[in-house]
Amino acid sequence: MPSPSAADPEPLPPAPPPSLPAAARLAVVGATGAVGAELIACLERRNFPLAGLRLFASPRSAGKRLMVRGTSLPVEALAPGCFDGTDIALFSAGSETSRIYALQAVAEGAMVVDNSAAFRMDPSVPLIIPEVNARALWRHRGIIANPNCAAIIAITPLWPMHRRNRLCRLILSTYQAASGAGAAAMEELREATRANLDGQDYPPRVLAHPYAFNLFSHDTAIDLATGYNGEETKVMQETRKIFDDPDIAIGVTCIRVPVLRAHAVAITATFEDAVTPEDMRAELAATPGIRIVDDAARNYFPMPRDASGQDDILVGRIRQDLSDPSGRSLALFVVGDQLLKGAALNAVQIAELLLTRLREVRA
Amino acid sequence: MPSPSAADPEPLPPAPPPSLPAAARLAVVGATGAVGAELIACLERRNFPLAGLRLFASPRSAGKRLMVRGTSLPVEALAPGCFDGTDIALFSAGSETSRIYALQAVAEGAMVVDNSAAFRMDPSVPLIIPEVNARALWRHRGIIANPNCAAIIAITPLWPMHRRNRLCRLILSTYQAASGAGAAAMEELREATRANLDGQDYPPRVLAHPYAFNLFSHDTAIDLATGYNGEETKVMQETRKIFDDPDIAIGVTCIRVPVLRAHAVAITATFEDAVTPEDMRAELAATPGIRIVDDAARNYFPMPRDASGQDDILVGRIRQDLSDPSGRSLALFVVGDQLLKGAALNAVQIAELLLTRLREVRA
Numbered sequence: 001m002p003s004p005s006a007a008d009p010e011p012l013p014p015a016p017p018p019s020l021p022a023a024a025r026l027a028v029v030g031a032t033g034a035v036g037a038e039l040i041a042c043l044e045r046r047n048f049p050l051a052g053l054r055l056f057a058s059p060r061s062a063g064k065r066l067m068v069r070g071t072s073l074p075v076e077a078l079a080p081g082c083f084d085g086t087d088i089a090l091f092s093a094g095s096e097t098s099r100i101y102a103l104q105a106v107a108e109g110a111m112v113v114d115n116s117a118a119f120r121m122d123p124s125v126p127l128i129i130p131e132v133n134a135r136a137l138w139r140h141r142g143i144i145a146n147p148n149c150a151a152i153i154a155i156t157p158l159w160p161m162h163r164r165n166r167l168c169r170l171i172l173s174t175y176q177a178a179s180g181a182g183a184a185a186m187e188e189l190r191e192a193t194r195a196n197l198d199g200q201d202y203p204p205r206v207l208a209h210p211y212a213f214n215l216f217s218h219d220t221a222i223d224l225a226t227g228y229n230g231e232e233t234k235v236m237q238e239t240r241k242i243f244d245d246p247d248i249a250i251g252v253t254c255i256r257v258p259v260l261r262a263h264a265v266a267i268t269a270t271f272e273d274a275v276t277p278e279d280m281r282a283e284l285a286a287t288p289g290i291r292i293v294d295d296a297a298r299n300y301f302p303m304p305r306d307a308s309g310q311d312d313i314l315v316g317r318i319r320q321d322l323s324d325p326s327g328r329s330l331a332l333f334v335v336g337d338q339l340l341k342g343a344a345l346n347a348v349q350i351a352e353l354l355l356t357r358l359r360e361v362r363a
Numbered sequence: 364m365p366s367p368s369a370a371d372p373e374p375l376p377p378a379p380p381p382s383l384p385a386a387a388r389l390a391v392v393g394a395t396g397a398v399g400a401e402l403i404a405c406l407e408r409r410n411f412p413l414a415g416l417r418l419f420a421s422p423r424s425a426g427k428r429l430m431v432r433g434t435s436l437p438v439e440a441l442a443p444g445c446f447d448g449t450d451i452a453l454f455s456a457g458s459e460t461s462r463i464y465a466l467q468a469v470a471e472g473a474m475v476v477d478n479s480a481a482f483r484m485d486p487s488v489p490l491i492i493p494e495v496n497a498r499a500l501w502r503h504r505g506i507i508a509n510p511n512c513a514a515i516i517a518i519t520p521l522w523p524m525h526r527r528n529r530l531c532r533l534i535l536s537t538y539q540a541a542s543g544a545g546a547a548a549m550e551e552l553r554e555a556t557r558a559n560l561d562g563q564d565y566p567p568r569v570l571a572h573p574y575a576f577n578l579f580s581h582d583t584a585i586d587l588a589t590g591y592n593g594e595e596t597k598v599m600q601e602t603r604k605i606f607d608d609p610d611i612a613i614g615v616t617c618i619r620v621p622v623l624r625a626h627a628v629a630i631t632a633t634f635e636d637a638v639t640p641e642d643m644r645a646e647l648a649a650t651p652g653i654r655i656v657d658d659a660a661r662n663y664f665p666m667p668r669d670a671s672g673q674d675d676i677l678v679g680r681i682r683q684d685l686s687d688p689s690g691r692s693l694a695l696f697v698v699g700d701q702l703l704k705g706a707a708l709n710a711v712q713i714a715e716l717l718l719t720r721l722r723e724v725r726a
Contacts, residue, residue, distance in 0.1 A: 227680070
């Protein structure tokens with residue numbers, strides 16, 4: 001296959017200047033969830049040019065109101081025709097909701113950015129990290145998928161090097177936060193921990209295992225043919241699709257740790273040719289969306305506490321992998337906000353790319 | 364080099380029958396620490412044949428009393444002559460104390476089992492995991508070193524396979540508990556977490572970084588030549604010494620997670636010849652000190668909550684490593700109690716082996 005650097009142009013700029021007149025009518029599906037709240041916050045914070053915004057959630061939440069840019073908006077239930085007049089619908093309400101309503105949204109004229117796993121591996125659906133494969137976005141037929149959060153955080157920092165020196169083998173161990181399982185899991189972590197500190201029992205409700213001061217293998221089902229769980233399988237499959245390279249050999253271990261909202265990943269990456277930590281630092285220093293936090297003298301490296309609420313993926317512990325004497329492997333440790341770059345921010349960045357195109361079409 | 368299986372006899376049985384008459388006069392140095400408390404508990408629980416027990420700690424703790432087998436024993440300060448009449452001294456009071464007082468203990472006639480890093484890489488000091496290299500114990504000149512806790516937990520389950528099919532490459536990502544930094548770090552995790560839940564600030568005192576719902580790279584100093592921290596370097600060097608194989612290529616990432624007392628490790632292990640998960644399970648099923656916890660149907664795997672307070676190392680997620688198409692690599696996830704098999708239990712097992720020899724010498 002051709003080297004990716006030969007084929008890929010530079011990605012499109014992620015955010016259009018907000019002063020341009022074109023604006024889109026948006027819908028957020030799953031507006032009351034953990035990612036939904038961050039979707040709305042990202043739209044506000046990035047001055048996304050809105051010509052309208054509708055908020056949808058489950059019938060249980062319908063009737064609530066949320067403040068957006070100083071205006072109180074109603075939360076509505078999904079219904080036939082609810083996407084009429086919507087340009088872009090951001091879905092983050094789980095795979096089942098996406099499977100049913102994303103197609104309805106497309107039929108009603110909207111483009112869908114879907115944060116669920118429902119369509120990610122569909123060959124007709126682009127799976128997009130704007131810093132990596134913005135170019136693939138334009139093949140969409142109405143639905144664009146937002147990748148798995150752990151995949152986004154782990155592989156975005158590997159892309160610049162992969163363009164110069166092909167990534168051959170990837171070994172990932174994740175340290176995943178509660179937020180990946182939603183707002184209720186974050187609350188369960190807090191409540192279970194408080195109960196533990198008070199010497200009280202707390203039977204798990206949202207997650208499969210006790211969470212206070214504990215960690216456990218990601219509780220998606222194990223594929224008995226491979227021994228890998230659903231989360232690990234997503235990371236492996238999605239990485240190959242996003243990098244458009246079916247030959248990258250990948251092994252992943254996904255672990256849920258008692259952290260609230262930023263995922264960490266220990267990475268061992270083997271490249272086709274020899275590579276040094278300095279090569280990687282030089283690539284990353286010039287990469288938008290990445291911040292190098294790698295202060296060996298102060299022993300200061302990426303931490304969930306620092307990544308939480310931040311758009312950038314923090315990258316550190318960049319070093320030669322001593323388990324590969326060929327000098328072709330690096331080890332690094334990355335942390336990114338699961339709700340932002342792992343979910344809402346990436347989806348809004350995709351919407352910004354779509355808006356640019358909408359603007360071009362209407363011009 | 365010869366295959367390890369050709370050279371190594373079976374390890375000696377770990378615990379002597381308690382009914383035998385020979386008994387040893389023991390000392391515990393660091394008796395008031397987290398490991399010290401577990402050393403005393405292990406001696407009690409395993410019916411270690413004691414002909415005497417003296418407890419030592421820092422001058423600050425001297426004068427306290429601890430209950431051992433229903434008897435209140437004084438905690439003493441270390442002083443010249445304090446090891447006179449001691450057969451075996453178990454040290455767990457940090458490298459500095461070991462460097463000064465272990466040699467004194469040997470000069471005063473005791474054998475030392477040292478839980479610190481002070482002597483581990485000294486070529487004249489055996490570094491022992493009883494299930495792995497009990498045979499190397501008898502080369503000691505008074506001091507026997509207890510390995511790094513993360514190393515013990517990660518590599519004990521790999522030894523049986525390594526004896527049949529040489530381990531060539533090892534990639535480890537650790538999830539290390541507070542207890543590895545002592546009782547004060549465990550207390551800091553509890554207090555920092557409670558403060559966080561109460562919306563209060565908690566400046567770190569014992570550890571280098573905020574610990575509540577956070578994780579961070581192990582806070583031992585980074586070797587600027589390699590980029591690896593002290594803990595990682597220990598795991599790499601000690602693994603090669605314990606397995607008596609200088610050629611195993613090892614890469615390690617050591618991360619401190621907000622868990623109280625059991626270390627977890629995600630392992631990717633490459634062997635000389637092809638290997639299957641079934642091969643590994645068959646080896647481990649027959650290995651003392653190991654419990655396989657690998658229930659894919661129930662999604663039940665090793666967790667710190669289950670390993671805490673347990674002697675066994677829990678091993679699960681045993682699967683083919685999909686990043687190695689040659690079929691020579693396995694992935695697994697292991698969890699062990701850092702204070703028990705990672706420290707106190709392993710030290711008491713070594714003392715039990717020494718007692719067996721004492722008994723033989725006196726017979």
